[in-house]
Amino acid sequence: MHFTRSLRSVLLAFMVCGIIAQIASAQIPVGTTRTGTFVWDGQRWIPAEEAPQPPPPPPPSGGFEASADFGGVELTVNEAPPALPVYEMPPCPEPDLIWTPGYWHHGLFGYYWVPGAWVPAPYEGALWTPGYWGFAGGSFGFHAGYWGPHIGFYGGVNYGGGYMGIGFAGGNWNGGHFAYNTAIIRVNTNVVTNVYVNTTIVRQTTIINTTNVSYNGGPNGIQHTPTPEEQTAAHEKHTAPTSFQIQHRTQASQNPGNRASANGGHPAVLADPKPLAVEKHEAPAGFKPPPAKPVTELAKEQAPPSAVAAAKTATTKTAAVAKAAPPAPKSVPSPSKPVNPAEKPASMPPAKTPPAAATKPPMTSAPKPEAKTPPKAPVTTEKPAAPKAETAPKPAAKTAPKTKPAPKPEDKDKKPEK
Numbered sequence: 001m002h003f004t005r006s007l008r009s010v011l012l013a014f015m016v017c018g019i020i021a022q023i024a025s026a027q028i029p030v031g032t033t034r035t036g037t038f039v040w041d042g043q044r045w046i047p048a049e050e051a052p053q054p055p056p057p058p059p060p061s062g063g064f065e066a067s068a069d070f071g072g073v074e075l076t077v078n079e080a081p082p083a084l085p086v087y088e089m090p091p092c093p094e095p096d097l098i099w100t101p102g103y104w105h106h107g108l109f110g111y112y113w114v115p116g117a118w119v120p121a122p123y124e125g126a127l128w129t130p131g132y133w134g135f136a137g138g139s140f141g142f143h144a145g146y147w148g149p150h151i152g153f154y155g156g157v158n159y160g161g162g163y164m165g166i167g168f169a170g171g172n173w174n175g176g177h178f179a180y181n182t183a184i185i186r187v188n189t190n191v192v193t194n195v196y197v198n199t200t201i202v203r204q205t206t207i208i209n210t211t212n213v214s215y216n217g218g219p220n221g222i223q224h225t226p227t228p229e230e231q232t233a234a235h236e237k238h239t240a241p242t243s244f245q246i247q248h249r250t251q252a253s254q255n256p257g258n259r260a261s262a263n264g265g266h267p268a269v270l271a272d273p274k275p276l277a278v279e280k281h282e283a284p285a286g287f288k289p290p291p292a293k294p295v296t297e298l299a300k301e302q303a304p305p306s307a308v309a310a311a312k313t314a315t316t317k318t319a320a321v322a323k324a325a326p327p328a329p330k331s332v333p334s335p336s337k338p339v340n341p342a343e344k345p346a347s348m349p350p351a352k353t354p355p356a357a358a359t360k361p362p363m364t365s366a367p368k369p370e371a372k373t374p375p376k377a378p379v380t381t382e383k384p385a386a387p388k389a390e391t392a393p394k395p396a397a398k399t400a401p402k403t404k405p406a407p408k409p410e411d412k413d414k415k416p417e418k
Contacts (some may be wrong), residue, residue: 074131074142078139079104080220081133082265083212085113089161091186092118092227096178097195097275098128099170099185101159101246104214106142107253111260113267114252117274121240122147122281125173125289129233130154132227135218145241150233156224156314157217158209161185165314166186166227166307169198174207175292196295204303208315211322221315227310237284244276276335327347 081104090097102116119128131145132155146152151168162170162184172181174194180187183199208222213307228232252258258267303311 021116074144076139076141081214087270099161112258116271119276120278123283132213147239151384153226156207156222166205169202196299198299204308224314227306239407244278353411
């Protein structure tokens with residue numbers, strides 16, 4: 001009896017739960033729980049595609065992750081890149097080419113040099129922001145270069161050729177063509193005629209780097225943070241390097257002569273005088289190249305005050321770091337530095353001691369027999385070298401009489417006996 005009653009109560013409970021579930025499911029549109037095509041907006045169920053989307057996360061604030069598409073960290077290594085080699089860029093052979101400076105990249109065999117090259121712009125008005133190495137989190141990350149309407153942040157690295165650390169002082173787009181600043185850019189004057197001279201902007205955007213360090217940040221790197229203009233450019237629509245630029249880098253990695261382990265940081269081929277092939281891309285939506293200006297205005301153009309101040313600050317801070325840097329480099333070239341001081345004392349004393357030993361004996365032996373005439377010694381030491389042989393027989397003559405008076409002390413001994 002008790003068993004049947006308990007069984008009935010259990011069945012009744014199941015029936016009640018089933019009825020409640022049916023009522024609840026009837027209020028929810030079909031397909032919501034299975035397909036997830038409806039969402040609850042607080043008042044009613046609506047299709048998911050009609051629901052308001054959450055706002056996107058705020059863009060990063062400049063620096064290493066400044067660009068969401070290109071310019072971010074491409075690879076990370078633990079070893080610092082070599083110093084930048086100093087070289088002269090080849091002249092621009094054709095109009096409307098953009099100079100892309102050489103840089104150190106990293107591959108299977110360590111660092112290798114990618115020669116600088118002239119590259120056709122992918123679209124009218126495009127400017128090249130070079131890639132750079134940055135120190136963060138105890139390692140060195142490479143931030144890939146990109147094309148864009150403006151020059152972005154490239155670590156303050158003074159690559160030369162117009163990339164003096166901030167922006168680009170080598171020229172501007174002017175009326176559909178690129179005008180070159182021959183104060184810093186070399187051109188083939190027989191072909192390239194759209195030129196001007198502006199030394200002011202070159203000086204204003206230069207970050208002086210006496211050590212030629214090739215990375216930003218860290219204990220010995222370039223001390224430069226993005227300017228407002230560089231931060232703005234970082235959030236613009238960017239275009240990746242052309243396929244010919246990628247091919248150019250791949251070929252550089254396959255050349256053993258470009259490896260830092262083989263050339264000691266001094267590659268034989270630093271720049272390619274032949275321009276890369278053309279590869280066209282669409283300009284960012286809404287972008288319009290800058291209008292044409294008289295060349296005289298380009299010659300008077302100056303950098304923004306923020307860029308001028310940033311270049312001075314970075315120069316001062318980088319110089320201070322370079323002065324404090326000697327203790328750090330000692331750990332790298334430690335085997336050579338102990339050798340140099342060891343070699344100097346080893347080489348110097350042998351050269352000085354032999355002559356000293358050769359001159360001192362004659363000086364010390366000569367005064368002994370001539371001790372009776374000290375004033376004559378300083379006068380005659382350097383003049384006659386032969387008189388030394390004459391002084392030798394004199395003591396010999398004196399020693400003979402000293403042996404003859406030897407019997408006299410014997411007589412004195414006899415006197416006390418008496």
